Amino acid sequence: MTSLSAPKPPRVTIREVARHAGVGIKTVSRVVNDEPNVAPATAARVRASIEALHWEPDAHAANLRRTTTRTRSVGLLLGSVSNPFAATMHRAIEDVAAHRDVAVFASSLDDDPEREVAAVEAFVRRKVDGLILTCVAESQDYLAELVPSEMPVVFVDREPSGYAADSVHSDNLAGAGVAARHLLSFGHRRLALLIDRRSIWTARERERGFLAALADFGVPADTATIVADLSDQDAAERAVMTLLGAPDAPTAIVSGQNLITIGAVHALRKLGRHRDVALVGFDDVELADLLEPGLTVVAQRPQEMGHAAAERLFTSLDAGQRLAAERIVIPVDLIPRGSGEIRPPRA
Numbered sequence: 001m002t003s004l005s006a007p008k009p010p011r012v013t014i015r016e017v018a019r020h021a022g023v024g025i026k027t028v029s030r031v032v033n034d035e036p037n038v039a040p041a042t043a044a045r046v047r048a049s050i051e052a053l054h055w056e057p058d059a060h061a062a063n064l065r066r067t068t069t070r071t072r073s074v075g076l077l078l079g080s081v082s083n084p085f086a087a088t089m090h091r092a093i094e095d096v097a098a099h100r101d102v103a104v105f106a107s108s109l110d111d112d113p114e115r116e117v118a119a120v121e122a123f124v125r126r127k128v129d130g131l132i133l134t135c136v137a138e139s140q141d142y143l144a145e146l147v148p149s150e151m152p153v154v155f156v157d158r159e160p161s162g163y164a165a166d167s168v169h170s171d172n173l174a175g176a177g178v179a180a181r182h183l184l185s186f187g188h189r190r191l192a193l194l195i196d197r198r199s200i201w202t203a204r205e206r207e208r209g210f211l212a213a214l215a216d217f218g219v220p221a222d223t224a225t226i227v228a229d230l231s232d233q234d235a236a237e238r239a240v241m242t243l244l245g246a247p248d249a250p251t252a253i254v255s256g257q258n259l260i261t262i263g264a265v266h267a268l269r270k271l272g273r274h275r276d277v278a279l280v281g282f283d284d285v286e287l288a289d290l291l292e293p294g295l296t297v298v299a300q301r302p303q304e305m306g307h308a309a310a311e312r313l314f315t316s317l318d319a320g321q322r323l324a325a326e327r328i329v330i331p332v333d334l335i336p337r338g339s340g341e342i343r344p345p346r347a
Helices: 014-021 025-032 040-051 058-064 083-096 113-125 172-185 201-216 231-246 258-270 302-319
Strands: 073-078 105-108 132-133 154-158 166-170 193-194 226-227 252-254 276-280 298-299 327-330 334-335
Touching: 014 040, 014 113, 025 226, 040 258, 073 083, 073 113, 083 105, 083 231, 083 302, 105 113, 105 298, 113 132, 113 154, 132 302, 154 302, 166 298, 166 302, 172 193, 172 201, 172 276, 172 298, 172 334, 193 231, 201 334, 226 231, 231 258, 252 258, 258 276
Parallel strands: 073 105, 073 132, 132 154, 154 166, 166 327, 193 226, 193 252, 252 276, 276 298
Antiparallel strands: 298 334
């Protein structure tokens, strides 16, 4: 007989305990560690929240008494380890770490703010030596209380808010501008931009770059169509099908990330429009050069990004302290293959 057990509930984080008790994360830590300077009523409220939420603080409390002993491991949080872009960064970071005999513990963010906090807490609980993080939460100020002061942190792909640390990312602003200017230079004046959620830093930056390119060409922003909140290829495919069925449909599309690009390609081919609607994707996709026409992209350099992030983290670890925060911007590359060189139809 096969016995099926109920799935485990999601692990409660220290941030949820703090929110439930109406205090800061540091206050929860002080109560767990029996530190002074916490009012008895506040401590009682925190303990009641711990009990109500069934939080297990022991591992976290032990970590707060962390010594300088190295565990030869780092925590890596990526958008999704299944995404080819993230997977390439992951491999580059692992390659740098392997030369130092350091293990990399990786987790997927899935653009969920709560998952971001839970993953960071899990890494800290396991006493990793440093963190490389892709972030999505509105602010990363929670790290000041959650991450030990000696632990170096490097953000990759996106910039943090509310927390000073190294960051390594593509030139998203310039890249989106290059994509739009490329289409505008071929005569297009009805453009569409397809992006992920605006809560994601890269989506906002790419939208800014797109709008700046329109302004440079004297094209009013209200003549362009911007479709946001496209988190996967199916949503992008539906969006393009709708766009091209409308009056004054765009003659050219800038796709804001690789999964959206794949959805756009599917829609254009289903409609038989892949030879008359121009498309430039942000980030390269597999087999892009084998399509007909080939897919024009603004390619990121995920391997270079991952390598730079890992090197920066190990530089801090070798120094034995956090270094002054540095912002490293990796260039992008326009690769014309055909789809972005389609001219608009004559009036």
